[in-house]
Amino acid sequence: MTQQRIDPVAWLAAPAAAYFLVVLGLPLALLLAASFRTGDGIGLAHYARILGDPFERGVILATLRYAALVTLACAVFGYVYAYAMARASAAVQALLLVAIVLPMTVSVIVKTFGWTILLRSNGPVNSALLAIGAIDEPLRLLFTETGLVFGTASILLPYMVLPVFAVLRQIPPEQHDAAATLGAAPVEAFIRVVLPLTLPGVIAGVAIVFSMTVSAYVIPSLLTGAGYKTLSKAIANAFLVIYNPGLGAAAGVILLAIAMAIVMAAGAAAARLGRTA
Secondary structure, eight states, rough: OOOOOOOGGGGHOOOOOHIIIIIHHHHHHHHHHHEEEEETTTTSHHHHHHHOEEEEEEEHHHHHHHHHHHHHHHHHHHHHEEEEOOOEHHHHHHHHHHHGGGGGGSOOHHHHHHHHHSTTTHHHHHHHHHHHSOOOOOOTTTHHHHHHHHHHHHHHHHHHHHHHHHHTTTTTTTHHHHHHHTTTTHHHHIIIIIIHHHHHHHHHHHHHHHHHHHHHHHHHHHHHSSSSHHHHHHHHHHHHTSSOOOHHHHHHHHHHHHHHHHHHHHHHHHHHHHHHO
């Protein structure tokens, strides 16, 4: 029986693996351990409190709804932007790429404060709607779920556009033309040819945007204040306000589990697409 030897090149990944084990694995292990510590010892009291309380369950559902709406908005607008960018000329494509990448260099706090200015009662959005006669009085956009969804979607849009654009660039234009020569209408060619080929990029974008949205703290805090409850706010409240680290750790584990479930589901979907391609 021959003994398998580890490829020496694989040892090059050892420093990175050790680094992630220390800076990521160890804190997560400590968080998981803290979530089971109660005043009476070790138990599931914190999880029972979160999952058994209707208010806490409502916070989880509100977080999932928020993440789903943002992901849907990013998927729709991001796909259109990526498709237009992929079909544009080289010069226009470069401009569109800069326009979507450049905002990623700006702090999320700055971008979120920008949306608070845009959405306020006397902000540019309400002023423009009043100027064209679309509304008779300013709309309440700030501190609402609608404003939160659009603000978050605009900030996270690049994370949907770039994966979809990367896949679209790999599709030869001749495939679309071939579908047209076989009698497919433009919409039919897009649905039956282009869209299935771009699903891996869409799945990757959905996983990134959803996981980032479900764990967002700064954006909901600035755009909705304390009125809109999310899991990230509940975690901060448990640690910083009511000083219950066990409860905060349990909420953090639940949040991590949700994000990991989405990423794993996206990975499984991508692998399935790869097998059927």
